Amino acid sequence: MKKSFRVVSAIAAAAMVTTALVAGATASNAATVLTISSDLPLQGSSFDSNDSTNKAIQLYLKQIGNKVGKYAIKFKVYDNATAAKGGWDDAKCAANAQAHVANKSEVAVMGTYNSGCAKIIVPILNQAPGGAMTMVSDANTNPGLTKVWNPGEPDIYYPKGIRNYARVCTTDDIQGSAAAQFAKSIGIKSVYVLNDTQTYGQGVAQAFTTEAKKIGLNVLSSGSYGEGWDSKQSSYEALFTKIAALKPDMLYIGGIFDNNGGQLVKDKFKVLGDNTAVKMMAPDGFTGYPDFNKMPEADGAYLSFAGLSTELLLKNAPNGAGAKFVKAYKAAYGKDPIGSYPIYGVAAVQVILAAIAKSDGTRKGVTNAIFSGSGITIPANQSVLGKALVISTLSGDTLAKDITIEVVKGGEETTLRAWTVK
Amino acid sequence: MKLRKSKTPKQSASHKKWTIGFLIAAVIIWVFYTYIMYNLPDGPQTIFQNWFPPTTINEAMVWVICALGLNIVVGYAGLLDLGFVAFWAIGGYTAGWFMSAFFRQVNIHLGSPSDAAKLPGIHVTFWGVLFIGGLICAFFGIIIGAPTLRLKSDYLALVTLGFGEIIPQVFTNGENIAGFNMSNGTKGISPVDNISVPGKILGPFDFSWKFAIFVLLTAIMVFVSLRLRKGRLGRAWLAIREDELAASMMGVPLMSTKLAAYAVGAFSGGVGGVAFATHVNGVFADRFNFSISIILLAMVVLGGMGNVWGVMVGALLVAWINSTGLPAFGDLVNNTFGTSINFPSYNFLLFGGVLILMMLFKREGMIPESRLKAILHEADDTTSNVGGAH
Numbered sequence: 055m056k057k058s059f060r061v062v063s064a065i066a067a068a069a070m071v072t073t074a075l076v077a078g079a080t081a082s083n084a085a086t087v088l089t090i091s092s093d094l095p096l097q098g099s100s101f102d103s104n105d106s107t108n109k110a111i112q113l114y115l116k117q118i119g120n121k122v123g124k125y126a127i128k129f130k131v132y133d134n135a136t137a138a139k140g141g142w143d144d145a146k147c148a149a150n151a152q153a154h155v156a157n158k159s160e161v162a163v164m165g166t167y168n169s170g171c172a173k174i175i176v177p178i179l180n181q182a183p184g185g186a187m188t189m190v191s192d193a194n195t196n197p198g199l200t201k202v203w204n205p206g207e208p209d210i211y212y213p214k215g216i217r218n219y220a221r222v223c224t225t226d227d228i229q230g231s232a233a234a235q236f237a238k239s240i241g242i243k244s245v246y247v248l249n250d251t252q253t254y255g256q257g258v259a260q261a262f263t264t265e266a267k268k269i270g271l272n273v274l275s276s277g278s279y280g281e282g283w284d285s286k287q288s289s290y291e292a293l294f295t296k297i298a299a300l301k302p303d304m305l306y307i308g309g310i311f312d313n314n315g316g317q318l319v320k321d322k323f324k325v326l327g328d329n330t331a332v333k334m335m336a337p338d339g340f341t342g343y344p345d346f347n348k349m350p351e352a353d354g355a356y357l358s359f360a361g362l363s364t365e366l367l368l369k370n371a372p373n374g375a376g377a378k379f380v381k382a383y384k385a386a387y388g389k390d391p392i393g394s395y396p397i398y399g400v401a402a403v404q405v406i407l408a409a410i411a412k413s414d415g416t417r418k419g420v421t422n423a424i425f426s427g428s429g430i431t432i433p434a435n436q437s438v439l440g441k442a443l444v445i446s447t448l449s450g451d452t453l454a455k456d457i458t459i460e461v462v463k464g465g466e467e468t469t470l471r472a473w474t475v476k
Numbered sequence: 477m478k479l480r481k482s483k484t485p486k487q488s489a490s491h492k493k494w495t496i497g498f499l500i501a502a503v504i505i506w507v508f509y510t511y512i513m514y515n516l517p518d519g520p521q522t523i524f525q526n527w528f529p530p531t532t533i534n535e536a537m538v539w540v541i542c543a544l545g546l547n548i549v550v551g552y553a554g555l556l557d558l559g560f561v562a563f564w565a566i567g568g569y570t571a572g573w574f575m576s577a578f579f580r581q582v583n584i585h586l587g588s589p590s591d592a593a594k595l596p597g598i599h600v601t602f603w604g605v606l607f608i609g610g611l612i613c614a615f616f617g618i619i620i621g622a623p624t625l626r627l628k629s630d631y632l633a634l635v636t637l638g639f640g641e642i643i644p645q646v647f648t649n650g651e652n653i654a655g656f657n658m659s660n661g662t663k664g665i666s667p668v669d670n671i672s673v674p675g676k677i678l679g680p681f682d683f684s685w686k687f688a689i690f691v692l693l694t695a696i697m698v699f700v701s702l703r704l705r706k707g708r709l710g711r712a713w714l715a716i717r718e719d720e721l722a723a724s725m726m727g728v729p730l731m732s733t734k735l736a737a738y739a740v741g742a743f744s745g746g747v748g749g750v751a752f753a754t755h756v757n758g759v760f761a762d763r764f765n766f767s768i769s770i771i772l773l774a775m776v777v778l779g780g781m782g783n784v785w786g787v788m789v790g791a792l793l794v795a796w797i798n799s800t801g802l803p804a805f806g807d808l809v810n811n812t813f814g815t816s817i818n819f820p821s822y823n824f825l826l827f828g829g830v831l832i833l834m835m836l837f838k839r840e841g842m843i844p845e846s847r848l849k850a851i852l853h854e855a856d857d858t859t860s861n862v863g864g865a866h
Contacts, residue, residue: 097821133803137820144664144763148756149531149799155681156525158518170664174758177667178680205580210667213591251648253663284649 088415089128089157090406092399093150093165093175093189095135095142099312103342104167106392107192107399111164113386114379114400114438123411130160134171141312147171151178154187161413161420162406163189164399169196170253176211176219185418186218188425190405192398195338195360196257197225200449203257217425220450222401222443224360224457226254229337230261230308232457232473233358234269237304237335244272246302247280248318250309250339256282258337259308274300285313294325305332310339311346319351329354341460341467342393348465355462356470362439363394363458365469371440379438393467394458400438405430405445425450491702494785498698502691505533510684527804528796530683531755536795537690538752543775543791544697544784545744550773551782551845552705553737554717556633559620559640561768563613563742565647567749568759570609572665574600575753589672602671602754606693609746616643617742621735628720637766644764659761666758680757690751694788697744701784704740713737714847767824771798774827778834780841782848789843798823 092111094104108131120127132150136143147166151174154163163179166172172194179187198207199219212218237245245266249259260279267273274297275281283290297305305322309315319334326332328351335356341363346352367376376397383391391397406420408430413419424430429447437443444453457473509530513521542564549557572578575588577597585592588599600608620639624632651661659665671678671689678685704710712733715723724730753759771794779790806819834841840849 097818133820136798137818137823139762139765144756144758144760145535145752145799149529149535152531152680152683153525153529156529157522170662170760173666174756177757181680183681204663206577210577213667251651251662256661256663282649 086124086415087126087128087159088410089130089160090403090410091130091132091154091157091160091163091165093132093134093147093154093163093171094167095171096131096133097135097137098139098141099343099345100141100167102344103393103395107396109387110379110383110391110396110400111403113383114403117379117382118407122407125410125415127407127410128159130157132165134166134168142166142168142171144171144174147174148178151175154179155182160187161410161415161417162187164402164406165189165191167191167193167395168254169194169199169257172196172199172219173211173253177213180212180214180216180218182417185416186214186216186421187417188218188220188406188409188421190402190424191219191221191223192402193223193395194221195223195226195229196253197227197261198253198257200451201225201227203227216421217448217450218421220405220424220430220445222361222398222405222439222445222452224452224455226258226337226360227261228455228475229358229360229457230258230263231265232459232475233258233306233335233337233356234262234265234271235476236356236358236459236473237266237306237333238269238271240333242271242303242333244274244300244302245304245306246297246300247273247275247306247308248283249279249281249307250285250313250315251282252309252313254339255309255313257308258339259306262306262308274302280306280308283309283314283318287314288317290318290321291325294321298325302332305334307334307336307340309336311336311343315340315346316349319346319349319355323351342395344392347462347467352462353464357460357462357467358473359394359458359460361394361398361454361458362441362456362472363460363467363469364391364397365467366458366472367397367438367440369469370472371434374434374440375436376438376440397438401432401443404432404436404438405443408432491785495698498695498785498788506684506688506691509533509687526807527800529800530687532796532800534683534686534690534755535752535799536792537687537694538748538755539772539775539795540694540788540791541690541697541751542745542748543772543779543787544694544701545741545748546772547741547776547782547784547787548701548704548713548744549737549741550776551787552701552710552717553713553734555624555734555737556629557636557741558633558766558769558773559636559638559643560741560745560772561764561766562620562640562643563617563745564749564752564768565644565761565764566613566616567609567746567751568753568764569647569659569665569749570612570746571605571668571750571753572659572759574598574605574608575602575669576665576667578660578665587672589670589677591677592669599669602669602750606747606750609750610743611746613742613746613749614739617738617740617745618735620742621738625731625734637769640766640769644761647764648761662761664758664760664762666760668753668758671754686755693747693751697747698784698788700740709733709736718851771827774831778830778841780843780845780848782845783841783843786841786843786845790841794827797826802826 134142134147134150197203247259247263249255256279338359341357341359409420409423412423425447430445432443434442455475459470459473460467461470546560549555577595579598580596583596584598587601592599624635647659650659712728715728775791775794776787780786802819840852
């Protein structure tokens with residue numbers, strides 16, 4: 055008797071749980087809730103910057119009441135890094151891509167941080183059943199994702215023949231060129247180029263080398279993207295001893311700080327001297343790292359950023375949407391956004407939201423809103439970037455060609471000037 | 477099997493049980509992911525997507541294939557291998573070379589799927605590449621095996637460790653070998669061709685098809701492992717594992733027996749590598765680091781060295797914890813208690829702790845091989861089923 059009672063009550067409990075689950079599901083179906091997500095590496099040394107990006111997006115969505123047009127917006131965070139790798143992980147990127155597609159209410163993705171990861175995710179989103187899902191990146195600067203670059207690019211990333219990838223930052227080819235032009239403007243005659251042997255590092259080093267040769271700088275390194283540094287090496291003194299013999303005016307480091315950039319900069323200081331003796335310049339792969347800025351060896355290093363730095367945004371439009379947002383961020387979290395990517399993350403979300411507002415609330419609709427008709431333009435008075443943001447309907451790239459030149463001073467990135475590529 | 481009735485009938489029965497169990501589990505999972513999961517209401521579906529997404533299941537199957545290969549080297553022949561990731565990498569790059577538009581300078585198509593027909597490069601059918609990858613790895617297995625024949629235990633482990641470090645470095649830096657781009661450096665090779673089965677090309681969302689293929693590959697590896705284990709070669713491996721000197725005195729040819737273990741194990745690693753490349757749709761040099769070798773070894777040791785079923789369970793469990801289990805558990809805890817603990821970062825602490833506990837209390841693994849258990853527990857009779865080779 056007792057036993058059968060227990061069985062009955064167990065069944066009843068199970069039935070109740072099932073009903074609750076089903077009821078919960080139907081309730082969420084009733085409202086037009088659309089999910090947008092971010093897909094960033096949340097482990098390893100780029101955590102600070104990307105965590106700040108997620109916080110900025112959450113704040114922005116809260117400011118607009120979590121809705122756009124007739125849709126309520128939910129935000130979901132994905133992590134494309136694993137602890138074992140200490141950074142983005144290819145298998146995790148592939149798994150995330152599948153998860154984006156499987157999550158029925160998800161209409162668009164903000165991300166990724168690393169171009170390599172985007173190259174895995176974009177083709178999968180492109181083939182999503184029911185229509186391609188769009189990803190808008192705040193930080194992918196590799197040109198091959200949207201432009202003719204390496205053989206087969208960019209078409210290999212779009213198997214369905216339609217575009218579903220946009221970005222709000224400028225690309226490495228523009229950033230590398232700007233860096234070379236800037237170097238010439240401060241009187242540099244000869245440069246030695248290094249790269250971290252990765253997609254991003256080589257891309258930006260190649261653009262720098264090409265432009266430097268074109269404008270008459272003496273490039274002392276050989277090859278089209280300079281010499282690679284091995285991120286697993288424990289010392290680079292031998293490398294710099296070799297470089298010292300060539301007496302360059304400036305060292306250009308195309309790569310990411312994560313790839314043992316700290317040791318590289320230390321050894322540069324040890325062998326070549328400080329950044330007044332032999333100047334040093336690095337691309338945005340070295341921006342947004344408090345660890346780098348605080349190194350005494352980094353003092354005086356020039357950095358370029360593919361877009362306008364937060365500081366410059368505030369200066370250019372002190373009463374604009376961007377400046378207001380940065381103030382709100384500081385009020386909400388007690389400190390400034392880390393690096394300049396968080397603001398670009400919000401800009402990418404603005405593009406996604408504008409596309410959702412123009413769409414029928416489906417993935418296909420969102421993709422079409424960005425890549426067909428008049429496309430997406432965020433007017434200057436709304437854009438957190440302080441000026442109008444126009445996304446090309448053909449390539450998905452931003453039409454802006456702004457680069458910020460920064461210099462590390464007193465342990466912080468400070469803006470030197472804006473540079474528009476000639 | 478029937479010829480040797482006197483031999484451990486209990487074991488055969490247990491293998492039969494496990495085989496049936498494995499097949500039933502595979503069919504249930506396949507039916508669930510093909511027909512049931514996507515028709516569930518959103519709530520339960522989200523739970524499954526969070527805890528058991530189909531990509532994780534497929535990735536875990538790849539780990540199983542590689543772990544089964546390592547089991548032959550470590551579990552059967554007792555040769556400690558700390559560089560198994562090398563075979564995974566070679567298998568992956570074989571897929572990159574033979575299933576993509578990477579070598580644009582040539583235009584070779586052998587049974588490639590129709591969607592790759594217009595692309596330049598080498599496009600061989602997935603099934604062919606499985607064999608090519610396996611064979612290339614077996615070849616490298618023999619190459620690594622040859623110089624280590626005179627080494628034992630720690631020294632052998634060091635050489636394999638070196639091998640496991642060298643091969644990925646070759647791929648990482650293989651972008652410009654006298655002007656020839658072998659591996660595309662850290663940029664990797666992507667995308668690779670889709671798998672084609674008669675009448676269908678498997679796109680990125682055909683999980684259940686891929687799952688079926690991975691299960692088939694696993695089943696083949698299990699079959700090969702079990703048959704080899706029973707045969708002359710398997711008994712010779714065990715003899716070497718237990719006492720190399722005694723085995724050689726009894727006439728076991730050490731060289732060919734050890735090389736065979738490396739070759740067969742490496743073949744499996746190659747197959748796993750090709751399967752993984754189709755799973756992530758590319759091959760990236762960054763992935764192939766030392767921790768992969770260690771995780772594979774942990775799978776074999778935790779599961780039960782020498783027992784294919786134990787190794788399979790160990791691999792599934794560890795792969796799941798690594799990719800989904802721990803992050804999902806972390807989300808659950810953080811969402812419930814409002815904390816923000818980064819659970820995945822405790823991955824290695826957890827593995828380390830579990831390994832130590834296992835070594836203290838259950839050295840033979842979760843599902844031990846009966847023989848190994850007998851030895852480790854110094855049971856009275858270990859001679860009854862010693863399969864000496866002659």
